[in-house]
Amino acid sequence: MSGEYLDGIDAEPVVGRPLAAAPRGLRGVGEGAASTLRLFQQTVLPGLAASAGPRYLGFVTGGATPAAVVGDWLATALDQNAMSQLDGSTALALEAETLEMLRVLLGLPSEFSGVFVSGATMSNFVGLALAREWAGRRRGVRVGDEGIDPSTAPVVFAGSAHSSISKALSMLGLGRSSLRPVPLLPSREAMDTARLAGLLADQSHPCVVVASAGTVNTGDFDDIDEIAELRASHDFWLHIDAAFGAFASVSPATAQLLAGWRQADSICVDLHKWLNVPYDSAVCFTRRRDLQLDVFANNADYLSQPGHDPEPIHLAPENSHRWRALPAWFSLTAYGADGQREIVERNCRLARELGARIEKSSDYELLAPVRLNIVCFSPAGGSAGGAANGGASVAEVAAIVNAIGDGGRTFVTPTALFGRPAIRAAFSNWRTTEADLDVVWSALSAAAG
Numbered sequence: 001m002s003g004e005y006l007d008g009i010d011a012e013p014v015v016g017r018p019l020a021a022a023p024r025g026l027r028g029v030g031e032g033a034a035s036t037l038r039l040f041q042q043t044v045l046p047g048l049a050a051s052a053g054p055r056y057l058g059f060v061t062g063g064a065t066p067a068a069v070v071g072d073w074l075a076t077a078l079d080q081n082a083m084s085q086l087d088g089s090t091a092l093a094l095e096a097e098t099l100e101m102l103r104v105l106l107g108l109p110s111e112f113s114g115v116f117v118s119g120a121t122m123s124n125f126v127g128l129a130l131a132r133e134w135a136g137r138r139r140g141v142r143v144g145d146e147g148i149d150p151s152t153a154p155v156v157f158a159g160s161a162h163s164s165i166s167k168a169l170s171m172l173g174l175g176r177s178s179l180r181p182v183p184l185l186p187s188r189e190a191m192d193t194a195r196l197a198g199l200l201a202d203q204s205h206p207c208v209v210v211a212s213a214g215t216v217n218t219g220d221f222d223d224i225d226e227i228a229e230l231r232a233s234h235d236f237w238l239h240i241d242a243a244f245g246a247f248a249s250v251s252p253a254t255a256q257l258l259a260g261w262r263q264a265d266s267i268c269v270d271l272h273k274w275l276n277v278p279y280d281s282a283v284c285f286t287r288r289r290d291l292q293l294d295v296f297a298n299n300a301d302y303l304s305q306p307g308h309d310p311e312p313i314h315l316a317p318e319n320s321h322r323w324r325a326l327p328a329w330f331s332l333t334a335y336g337a338d339g340q341r342e343i344v345e346r347n348c349r350l351a352r353e354l355g356a357r358i359e360k361s362s363d364y365e366l367l368a369p370v371r372l373n374i375v376c377f378s379p380a381g382g383s384a385g386g387a388a389n390g391g392a393s394v395a396e397v398a399a400i401v402n403a404i405g406d407g408g409r410t411f412v413t414p415t416a417l418f419g420r421p422a423i424r425a426a427f428s429n430w431r432t433t434e435a436d437l438d439v440v441w442s443a444l445s446a447a448a449g
Ligand SMILES: *Cc1c(COP(=O)(O)O)cnc(C)c1O
Pocket: 060, 118, 119, 120, 121, 122, 162, 164, 214, 215, 216, 241, 242, 243, 244, 270, 282
């Protein structure tokens, strides 16, 4: 069924239909798997979005390459618990190999080691947990053992931080209010590094800076090189949220966006977005594995003790650990660095091309240059009763977004850029081609017409 579905996904409506069938609830006597599959096909499948397909441009979604689907299927069928060497399996050796392949793909130095987690939110959580521990140590507090003392907890500076950063700070007990916004450069989502320097100069204690490498609205990047240089005179932990932007490093055309990122202390990289492996999968890279153990070591007599080469159970929030490495290994092995680069470059080319068509059109207005794979735009003009700061209102944008989705040919999502209602289209699926761009463009034109 999966094969048939994926073979035909180009022809599927991109947005699912509302479901008619009422939930059946739990029954005493089961239906059997074959009958359940039929039931699924009839009553659930029609409601699903074709988010694995080439023209689902919402959020930053990515798809799943055929090799990754094979790997994921096997990870499910073989059901390894890749948490510890004591599990009688060599699954962890392949996990280590996969992390090394990813490190090399991204061009990170060998001091970095990675751990698999469920998504960029958890990856940011791990990076910020290490930052918390580091800042605590600087002030004589072993946070993992002693807990947080609010009077010594670090403040966290960021420009256009992803929402998951403040969620992570909430989960870490640092609190959402520990996040201090850094003013942005004019018409940019990147922070003004000179202003950051001023804010850091006012701090008398170690703090944390979260740099964005790829914002969700416009794919903008903080100037990581400039930020890293501030470490010569200021004491801070540098975490980079490079959930999808990390993949800019695989192409010479975009690698410069990440200049300086090798100097980070921790880096968040999502795999279920631009590596095109199925949900859920991400990695946190860090050069401070010692702190990772301080935070996440899981000691029990029946488990192994964290040794020289600690296992995932001692490095991440989870104990039991899905073998997420397998789909990534399949995809990296099957397509190589060249294959991944081709996907990234094609997605970026299509985003630039859409941006160029929007710039030329009288229906839409491009709101930010296309730096990577995201196009941020709005309907041109807008009514007199539209948004206060010019442009279309929230309701007008919602109407256009719905009209674009209604034809079932593509799917884009609404946002706001500097308070202005906007639309974003993100290219991150391995299937998307030039021909898809034409279909997307005709859907956009029809919705505006
Ligand atoms: C998607 C994203 C996240 C959150 O990722 P999840 O995988 O959904 O947890 C964090 N930061 C950035 C920049 C993202 O694009």
